[in-house]
Amino acid sequence: MAAELAATLERERCEGRTVGLVPTMGALHDGHASLVERAAEDTDVVAVSIYVNPLQFGPDEDLDAYPRPLETDLAVAEKVGATLAFVPPAEEMDGGVTRVNVGGPGEVLEALTRPGHLEGVATVVARLFALAGRCRAYFGEKDYQQLVVVRRLAADLGFPVEVIGCPTVREPDGLAVSSRNVYLSPQERSAAPVLLRALRAGAASLLAGERDPATVAALVADIVAAEPLASLVTADVVNAETLEPPSAPLSGDVRLLVAARLGRARLIDNVGLRVPAP
Numbered sequence: 001m002a003a004e005l006a007a008t009l010e011r012e013r014c015e016g017r018t019v020g021l022v023p024t025m026g027a028l029h030d031g032h033a034s035l036v037e038r039a040a041e042d043t044d045v046v047a048v049s050i051y052v053n054p055l056q057f058g059p060d061e062d063l064d065a066y067p068r069p070l071e072t073d074l075a076v077a078e079k080v081g082a083t084l085a086f087v088p089p090a091e092e093m094d095g096g097v098t099r100v101n102v103g104g105p106g107e108v109l110e111a112l113t114r115p116g117h118l119e120g121v122a123t124v125v126a127r128l129f130a131l132a133g134r135c136r137a138y139f140g141e142k143d144y145q146q147l148v149v150v151r152r153l154a155a156d157l158g159f160p161v162e163v164i165g166c167p168t169v170r171e172p173d174g175l176a177v178s179s180r181n182v183y184l185s186p187q188e189r190s191a192a193p194v195l196l197r198a199l200r201a202g203a204a205s206l207l208a209g210e211r212d213p214a215t216v217a218a219l220v221a222d223i224v225a226a227e228p229l230a231s232l233v234t235a236d237v238v239n240a241e242t243l244e245p246p247s248a249p250l251s252g253d254v255r256l257l258v259a260a261r262l263g264r265a266r267l268i269d270n271v272g273l274r275v276p277a278p
């Protein structure tokens with residue numbers, strides 16, 4: 001299966017076609033569809049991978065419960081422009097004993113509350129990049145740290161892959177579309193837009209002149225914490241490129257990120273903005 005994917009894409013390139021790659025864990029929704037559509041606009045052959053990657057789930061996480069509607073996924077992928085679907089068995093993807101650990105941006109934020117998660121992502125993405133060969137690969141800003149880590153991985157290891165970040169697709173009330181939203185009860189679903197509301201309040205305070213990242217992060221945290229159905233995990237304000245705390249005086253591209261639990265769901269969201277120089 002893996003060797004077949006590599007050979008097929010190599011043949012396509014030899015015949016002059018460009019390749020787009022959209023890695024997913026399936027349970028395809030409008031967010032994934034936006035990546036496939038963008039890939040189909042940019043490239044001739046669009047490969048969607050569907051693989052629920054055990055390496056990126058912690059021992060107490062939802063690996064077994066994660067939705068796997070494969071037949072629907074294949075139909076959705078084709079409808080929105082995928083040319084081929086790659087649904088590998090685990091033994092073709094787990095990288096044996098090799099693990100890919102991106103230092104720097106891979107060791108902050110989510111790495112502190114989900115140990116092993118980003119290493120699991122990086123290991124499988126490296127495996128996919130090695131199979132896919134020269135291509136453009138599409139990732140959502142929804143998982144912002146993952147996007148930064150994958151960019152670094154491609155650059156540092158010299159994969160011939162151009163990583164393209166795509167904007168977060170949201171429900172009309174602002175909740176970022178996610179495969180994990182199905183875990184929300186109706187009450188939790190109504191409360192969930194608090195994440196974006198909090199991030200927007202943080203961004204507004206920066207635009208209004210606040211320059212202390214800790215104060216902005218505390219504002220975001222307080223808004224989430226005020227929602228009785230939400231339990232805050234983290235709120236951070238970081239340099240958008242390095243994911244380090246922004247250096248003082250704060251200016252340039254910053255990213256506000258938040259993670260919270262609502263019932264069984266662990267949700268994440270983020271927004272970016274450019275803070276004008278003083």
Ligand code: AMP
Pocket residue numbers: 023024025026030031032034035138139140141142143166167168169170176177178179
């Ligand atoms: P996943 O299946 O959750 O691993 O996600 C596969 C890809 O879809 C990743 O690049 C995600 O960042 C992206 N993605 C997930 N949700 C969204 C969304 N709401 N908007 C845009 N991209 C998304």
